[in-house]
Amino acid sequence: MTQIQEARAGRTTPAVERVAQREGRTPQVVREAVAAGRVVIPANRHHLDAAYGGAGQGRLDPIGIGRLLRTKVNANLGTSPDASCKEEERIKMDLAIRYGADAVMDLSTGGDLDAIRTHLIEHASVPLGTVPIYEMHQHKPIEELSPREMLAVLEKQARQGVDFFTIHCGILREHLPLAAQRLAGIVSRGGSLLAAWMDRHQKQNPLYEHFDEICEIMRAHDVAFSLGDGLRPGALADASDEAQFAELRTIGELTRRAHEMGCQVMVEGPGHVPFDQIEQNMRLEEELCDGAPFYVLGPIVTDIGAGYDHIASAIGGTAAAYYGASFLCYVTPTEHLGLPGPEDVREGVIAHRIAAHAADIARGLPGARDRDDAMSRARTNFDWKRQLELALDPTRARRIRASSHPDEDYCSMCGREWCAVRRSRDVLARRRAQGRTEESEASPRPSGDA
């Protein structure tokens, strides 16, 4: 049985227990959210079994994704036909996890995809997702594939232990004329492959037509759906258009069918979206998809940030996570320009950790601000050791500080003489003492043990 089926049956799985423990929630509240489809625990039983006493090398530590819980961050990895080395992807994966990625996706399109995928799954302590249509298309051109061959790839990857699949079941033939009106057309690789298939065969999207069979595969291994948005806007000009929302309505229907079939579902979202349209996008997904966790790519809030799109994406991601998204797919500084290297992975992960964390504080998640308060206390106390420990990226924080001034007591921003905190500390301490004196004069207390 899948996590959602177990939860509906009122059974608390070890994965639900672990998620509850990690988030400081009761298992019951997590289980209820899983049952309602509002929290997803992407945990393929093969990846998970290995962790819970199985014989494999897998060691998945389950996470929950949903509004009840902390906002999660995904890091995309993967080879291209130009650069494919499984060790390199492993390095990127470990780096992503080290800097706070809650999940990774293997988007490889070059080299021995099975070898890369199984290597990563074996070493992934976080859920690992894929976009199986990439493997389908690597075997032979997508237009020549039968639905049967497509399902076989899903089945194989499910057996390998992939925790969630991006599948573009929601892009339909009737949506293509809508996309034809756009400035940037179709920018999703999966979406474009399915559009090409539909165009060649003059038939409906095979992953839509065979959705029930797909659900059966997903359910058998408890692979979570990540219903892909093949028509996500690839330009601000195309955001919130009819093509995007028509597909989202279809995804809403599919979400309900998958839930009925006992599958876990996340929904993927944009993309390129102006800052003021983010709230509307989040609310619409919640409404159309029954609160299934929204997994957004950015959104980036300008089209001209090439080289800094991780920042444009962290801006949109914060608003998205504040208004409704549960899962942020990172964007790296190389977006729109090239494949990310290890340093780009780190930049991308940290930028989106900031976004996720800022949103969690803003939406008042219990305890979300604790680390910030500890940091501010350490700053006020000039406790540099603690400050550097508490930084999201202690390595970088240490390096910047070391390069400027290694004195234990202050930083080179102001220097000792110009430090506002130092200067005002005594003044404010006197005010506090004065306040206490006035207070005790006003209402004297019996003993001085305050």
Added chain:
Amino acid sequence: MTQIQEARAGRTTPAVERVAQREGRTPQVVREAVAAGRVVIPANRHHLDAAYGGAGQGRLDPIGIGRLLRTKVNANLGTSPDASCKEEERIKMDLAIRYGADAVMDLSTGGDLDAIRTHLIEHASVPLGTVPIYEMHQHKPIEELSPREMLAVLEKQARQGVDFFTIHCGILREHLPLAAQRLAGIVSRGGSLLAAWMDRHQKQNPLYEHFDEICEIMRAHDVAFSLGDGLRPGALADASDEAQFAELRTIGELTRRAHEMGCQVMVEGPGHVPFDQIEQNMRLEEELCDGAPFYVLGPIVTDIGAGYDHIASAIGGTAAAYYGASFLCYVTPTEHLGLPGPEDVREGVIAHRIAAHAADIARGLPGARDRDDAMSRARTNFDWKRQLELALDPTRARRIRASSHPDEDYCSMCGREWCAVRRSRDVLARRRAQGRTEESEASPRPSGDA
């Protein structure tokens, strides 16, 4: 006469004309906003005269700051006692301007402050601001200064051509007990210096007491006020507290007095603010300060971003500029750790240009999205030359692209075979052609010159 006085008298100054031209507005609408105090043109007459045919080397190209116009970005420069070299600051200033800073502030606290300041003003094509209390305190400890000596520094810097002064006139004695309750106390250097002065002398803030005389100096040279927030929160825990808002109310009063005295006024804002409190902060300033342009430092939306605070600040800055701020002071990756070097200046400027631009698009400023649309068009057409030109930082975009794949036609993110845009282009073109055929069959047109 100052810009606001000229505007009230119905006269369109060359500076108003230039601002209108740069922003694609009519001079009249800009002039009316200047008259109302809703747009500020920081343009010291000495810095400006040089530009408009004066004898000096100054070459200020005036900008306007206010909700009517594009959101502006400021870059802080300046020496410290540990590192003071005017050439280095000049390099940083030129870099900041090159990457899109609309204004700079010289916050020097080390070396020959007059020499550094005049050197920068002479070469600044953008407005240059200072925090004159830094120079006051460099001469002798702030506590030993008389109000007279403070005013003399303002007068001197005004004559040197500084375009706007941060002056912390709004922090009052009665606010200090409020700040004493805080987690992080006072983090503004100016605020802490004035708190120390008030504490020593047991008197009111001398810059509040002598506000009318300060207005006279500002008016004589048309230096714009940037009313400093000496009690800006330095931790999320302190955001939107009574200390912050008590000072803001005082600043509101001072704004009205300065307007009455014919001075231009901007108001400074936080700081460290949770994402969900930004809107409230912006609305409150507008209400309390009669729509005087709000100049915010970030705000950063988490306390734990050390090393990446430019990103935390770009997130808060976007929301701030969307909801009400007109002027974003950048934060660099070295914030809380050390002084920024040239590379940090560049990172900080670009991050905040993204924020300002994203907000301008979101609030529907006419033409704000034009460059984004041109970029998306260039992407769709695989026009790499144009794409790289249109990027906010063409140098970095070119370097990333060159390091991955120099082929003219595609990028290494997907490679040729996996490019969604290429794949869907023909499919969508056929749909468009089909659409046109159906349309013409439905309502045949006389000639084929569509």
